[in-house]
Amino acid sequence: MSTIPIHQLHEACRRALLALDVDERSASALAHATVEAERVGNSAVGLAHLFDYLDGFRTGRIDRRPRVVVESPAPTMITADAGGGIAQYAFGRALPDLLHRTREYGMAALWIRNSFTVGELGYYPRTLANEGLIAVAMANSPALMSIGGSSSRILGTNPIAYGYPQPGRLPLVIDQASSATAFVNIRKAAERQESIPRGWALDHDGRPTEDAAAAVDGALLPFGSHRGGNIALLIELLATLAGGSFSIGAPPFDSGSEGPGIGAFLLALDPTRLGSGDRAQRWLQRITAEHGVRLPALELETLPDQVDVDDELVDRLNRYANPD
Amino acid sequence: MSTIPIHQLHEACRRALLALDVDERSASALAHATVEAERVGNSAVGLAHLFDYLDGFRTGRIDRRPRVVVESPAPTMITADAGGGIAQYAFGRALPDLLHRTREYGMAALWIRNSFTVGELGYYPRTLANEGLIAVAMANSPALMSIGGSSSRILGTNPIAYGYPQPGRLPLVIDQASSATAFVNIRKAAERQESIPRGWALDHDGRPTEDAAAAVDGALLPFGSHRGGNIALLIELLATLAGGSFSIGAPPFDSGSEGPGIGAFLLALDPTRLGSGDRAQRWLQRITAEHGVRLPALELETLPDQVDVDDELVDRLNRYANPD
Numbered sequence: 109m110s111t112i113p114i115h116q117l118h119e120a121c122r123r124a125l126l127a128l129d130v131d132e133r134s135a136s137a138l139a140h141a142t143v144e145a146e147r148v149g150n151s152a153v154g155l156a157h158l159f160d161y162l163d164g165f166r167t168g169r170i171d172r173r174p175r176v177v178v179e180s181p182a183p184t185m186i187t188a189d190a191g192g193g194i195a196q197y198a199f200g201r202a203l204p205d206l207l208h209r210t211r212e213y214g215m216a217a218l219w220i221r222n223s224f225t226v227g228e229l230g231y232y233p234r235t236l237a238n239e240g241l242i243a244v245a246m247a248n249s250p251a252l253m254s255i256g257g258s259s260s261r262i263l264g265t266n267p268i269a270y271g272y273p274q275p276g277r278l279p280l281v282i283d284q285a286s287s288a289t290a291f292v293n294i295r296k297a298a299e300r301q302e303s304i305p306r307g308w309a310l311d312h313d314g315r316p317t318e319d320a321a322a323a324v325d326g327a328l329l330p331f332g333s334h335r336g337g338n339i340a341l342l343i344e345l346l347a348t349l350a351g352g353s354f355s356i357g358a359p360p361f362d363s364g365s366e367g368p369g370i371g372a373f374l375l376a377l378d379p380t381r382l383g384s385g386d387r388a389q390r391w392l393q394r395i396t397a398e399h400g401v402r403l404p405a406l407e408l409e410t411l412p413d414q415v416d417v418d419d420e421l422v423d424r425l426n427r428y429a430n431p432d
Numbered sequence: 433m434s435t436i437p438i439h440q441l442h443e444a445c446r447r448a449l450l451a452l453d454v455d456e457r458s459a460s461a462l463a464h465a466t467v468e469a470e471r472v473g474n475s476a477v478g479l480a481h482l483f484d485y486l487d488g489f490r491t492g493r494i495d496r497r498p499r500v501v502v503e504s505p506a507p508t509m510i511t512a513d514a515g516g517g518i519a520q521y522a523f524g525r526a527l528p529d530l531l532h533r534t535r536e537y538g539m540a541a542l543w544i545r546n547s548f549t550v551g552e553l554g555y556y557p558r559t560l561a562n563e564g565l566i567a568v569a570m571a572n573s574p575a576l577m578s579i580g581g582s583s584s585r586i587l588g589t590n591p592i593a594y595g596y597p598q599p600g601r602l603p604l605v606i607d608q609a610s611s612a613t614a615f616v617n618i619r620k621a622a623e624r625q626e627s628i629p630r631g632w633a634l635d636h637d638g639r640p641t642e643d644a645a646a647a648v649d650g651a652l653l654p655f656g657s658h659r660g661g662n663i664a665l666l667i668e669l670l671a672t673l674a675g676g677s678f679s680i681g682a683p684p685f686d687s688g689s690e691g692p693g694i695g696a697f698l699l700a701l702d703p704t705r706l707g708s709g710d711r712a713q714r715w716l717q718r719i720t721a722e723h724g725v726r727l728p729a730l731e732l733e734t735l736p737d738q739v740d741v742d743d744e745l746v747d748r749l750n751r752y753a754n755p756d
Contacts, residue, residue: 182538182705184508213537214506219706242673244666256725270666282662314724332656338606339663341727342568342594349566350706354715356723375699381506382543382674391678399680400638401580403665 110422113414118143121158124428128165131173137197138227145228146415148408150283152290153228155421160362161194161224162428169359169367170194170224178202184209184216187350190223192367195247198223199232199374210241210376219350220372225249225361229269229372230283236376237271237279244270246343247372251355253287254327255337259314261327264355264370265290266343273379274389282405286340287328294323307333346373433740441739442467445482448752452489455497461521462551469552470739472732474607476614477552479745484686485518485548486752493683493691494518494548502526508533508540511674514547516691519571522547523556523698534565534700543674544696549573549685553593553696554607560700561595561603568594570667571696575679577611578651579661583638585651588679588694589614590667597703598713606729610664611652618647631657670697 112120118139125135138161145154164170174193178201180186186205190198198220209216226232226247233243249264256262269283288308297304297320306316309323317323330336348354352371359366395401436444442463449459462485469478488494498517502525504510510529514522522544533540550556550571557567573588580586593607612632621628621644630640633647641647654660672678676695683690719725 181707182702183536184540185538185705187706212507214509215539215541216508217539217701242669256719256727258719258723258725260723260725262719262723262725268663272669282666284659284662288656330656331659332612332654335608335655335660338608339592342606345566345596345712348712349701349703349708351708351711356715356719377541377673378506379673381509382511383505384673384675387675388669388672391680395580395582395586395680399582399584399586401582401584401586403580 109416110419111414111416112422114143114147117146117155117415117417120422120425120429121155124162124425125165127429127431128162129172130165134172134174134194134197137200138194141196141227141231144231144234146417147411148230148234148281150228150230155417155425157227159424164224164361164367168365169361171367176201178205180205184213186216186218188218188220190220192222192369193224195220195223195226195372196231203235206374206376207239210378214381215375215377217376218374219352221350221352222369223372224367225370226372228283229267230271230281232372232374233269233271234279234281237273237281240273240378240380242272242377242379244268244375245372246347248344248347248352248355248370250358250360250368250370252291252328253330253340254310254314255330255340256334257314259310259312259327262356263340263344264358265328266340266347266355268339268343272388274392275386278408278411280392280405286330286336286343288331288336289328291328294320294328298324347371349373434743434746435738435740436746437738438467438471441470441479441741444746444749444753445479448486448749449489451753451755452486453496454489458496458498458518458521461524462518465520465551465555467739468555468558470741471735472554472558472605474552474554479741479749481551483748488548488685488691492689493685500525502529504529508537510540510542512542512544514544516546516693517548519544519547519550519696520555527559530698530700531563534702538705539699539701541700542698543676544698545674545676546693547696548691549694550696552607553591554595554605556696556698557593557595558603558605561597561605564597564702564704566596566701566703568592568699569696570671572668572671572676572679572694574682574684574692574694576615576652577654577664578634578638579654579664580658581638583634583636583651586680587664587668588682589652590664590671590679592663592667596712598716599710602732602735604716604729610654610660610667612655612660613652615652618644618652622648671695673697
């Protein structure tokens with residue numbers, strides 16, 4: 109592990125992307141989102157995940173110079189066609205309009221379509237919560253998960269995230285997948301020849317399994333059984349509403365030459381219009397201080413100016429930046 | 433069991449309410465919602481639940497002639513203070529404005545506050561989906577459930593429901609609590625001296641328990657562990673945003689003389705503005721027909737014109753209507 113100042117990590121990410129001829133604006137947006145994920149401690153979608161993007165740019169699954177089209181089909185609705193590029197850049201392009209419309213109308217939503225998988229989903233609502241807005245984000249992703257007893261992979265691990273501003277401190281940001289576990293945990297268990305808990309996955313024939321190798325060929329299960337599946341279904345329906353690929357037809361993010369082209373939905377609300385003040389913030393303080401509620405998301409007091417990253421990842425990153 | 437035409441059940445409900453001197457408009461709204469719950473097969477919040485309302489009106493927990501105040505603090509935001517009355521009536525009062533604003537701006541939301549518990553939550557998004565809108569509803573309720581490892585009851589069973597229009601057939605409506613089980617199931621198990629599954633509840637000291645009697649004095653747990661708890665927290669934050677009581681301070685719905693005064697959030701979107709047509713409907717058909725996904729909510733083909741109800745409940749209802 110090395111401790112690296114965030115501006116240095118940002119620059120290393122950006123240079124690696126530019127070395128692949130990625131457009132400056134996409135490179136900056138993705139470097140920023142990658143560093144933010146590390147700062148909030150969500151390293152699974154931080155630097156380690158950047159290599160999925162780098163491989164995606166290299167192989168053409170992600171467009172290096174996408175033509176992003178932002179439109180507004182209704183006063184509170186914004187759509188951003190990511191043009192086969194990254195969601196973070198499309199988001200940045202639509203953000204000023206989303207902020208403006210949310211403040212003007214009280215509420216607005218952005219749909220991103222035709223993008224690579226979203227990375228750290230919490231990034232989007234956190235950005236809005238830092239502007240004083242409440243935000244809920246949902247995204248779909250290539251199919252890995254069964255719902256409704258199907259033996260097929262129907263939905264992605266479809267994450268949901270939300271951000272709630274807390275004046276004077278970091279916003280509350282929750283970010284979670286709809287699957288009982290991440291696919292990588294099943295793959296790791298299979299490599300170690302370990303069993304997996306019941307409720308994580310089905311085998312290829314749709315039977316519940318504790319055999320990790322069988323689960324790799326099968327399908328994940330939603331968290332919390334059919335109720336989690338119903339949440340994942342809502343995410344699928346809203347995330348694809350403006351034309352994002354359904355999970356079931358979306359190409360994988362980590363192989364082939366075609367990108368997933370999935371969708372994301374981002375709802376923003378301006379709480380100041382409802383005049384609720386710091387009522388919820390006081391309630392959050394009360395349930396944690398007086399009732400012992402532990403929410404890890406509330407325990408983040410500041411975002412660090414330096415982060416610990418794996419030396420091997422830094423070396424890989426620098427090899428991308430300096431290929432010779 | 434008796435089979436009763438729905439207009440007859442509606443009239444019996446309405447007369448029982450009027451006999452308690454409930455305002456005609458509240459009585460009609462509640463009779464309608466009660467019959468609808470029976471028609472969609474959700475009888476736990478149908479006729480059986482009406483007696484909780486009747487008792488609430490009788491004892492003053494629900495205002496019989498509430499002063500409902502509907503306001504619009506922003507173009508897409510509507511608040512309805514239910515005045516201590518039922519949520520269904522406040523909803524009906526705000527509905528025309530909600531429909532109008534959703535169609536005008538693409539999206540709008542209604543917050544109900546200061547109301548009795550919402551009854552069948554699916555009723556609200558179903559009403560909007562029948563108008564061609566996508567809707568998501570969330571409500572809180574008096575605290576029964578622990579989150580974040582607390583030994584206290586922090587949240588209600590905070591339900592979420594959504595409706596998705598399907599032209600030519602009934603809308604898809606999903607309606608579920610955020611708790612692993614309903615409190616009534618724990619009470620029934622305690623009466624029968626049966627154990628309950630792990631993951632349903634904590635005892636009074638916050639320890640996981642399989643002892644139903646200990647759970648009755650303890651707290652429910654969310655579905656799907658902390659992920660379900662995070663969904664319940666989002667529901668709490670959004671449902672109370674316009675001033676509804678937090679679950680933790682809300683008086684119970686079934687005892688005392690003060691109503692819960694909780695909140696509900698209802699988001700409506702006009703999908704026609706996004707031009708997605710019947711894409712999602714075809715996808716739903718495909719995952720059910722080709723991939724064996726079973727969604728009970730999709731299997732409801734028509735709403736019946738008559739329903740089967742328990743004779744004892746009908747007798748009780750008629751005694752309310754004809755108290756002499």
